[in-house]
Amino acid sequence: MTESSQRNNPDIGSGGKTLGKRGGGDPGTRGRTTIADGVVEKIAGMAARDVAGVHAMGSGLSRTFGAVRDRVPGGGKSVTRGVKAEVGESQAALDLEIVVEYGVSISDVARDVRENVVAAVERMTGLEVVEVNIAVSDVKLPDEEDDEDESEQRVQ
Secondary structure, three states: OOHHHHHHOHHHHOOOOOOOOOOOOOHHHOOOOOOOHHHHHHHHHHHHHOOOOEEEEOOHHHHHHHHHHHHOOOOOOOOOOOEEEEEOOOEEEEEEEEEEEOOOOHHHHHHHHHHHHHHHHHHHHOOEEEEEEEEEEEEEOOOOOOHHHHHHHHOO
């Protein structure tokens, strides 16, 4: 080959290697993203609370401890109360414990919670939600006072 043909063909001038861009590939695919269990738990907790018919999250005991924690300055409301997540590299599994309002169809509320949680978690994290297990731990009766309402009446 002549010198001029080598100059016009960059593959030949570089010892047969193809010259490419540094790093290779799309910059958005370089590296790894990990999502903590707590992040998925917060997303799922918010999504579950948005469903009509869900009165509260968590068992009676966890709600009692949560009410005490809510009164402590800086404690704040726990969005993750009643939510447990297991997060892998590309999938997540969730366990939720809810309290439903009296008179609603528990099966309908559970289905709506599943749909809302799966949509929110998959949209925000890109993880595939493989299961959402729901345990209904209580029913809020119309004449029962809320734990939060009761604490507000005692503290003035």
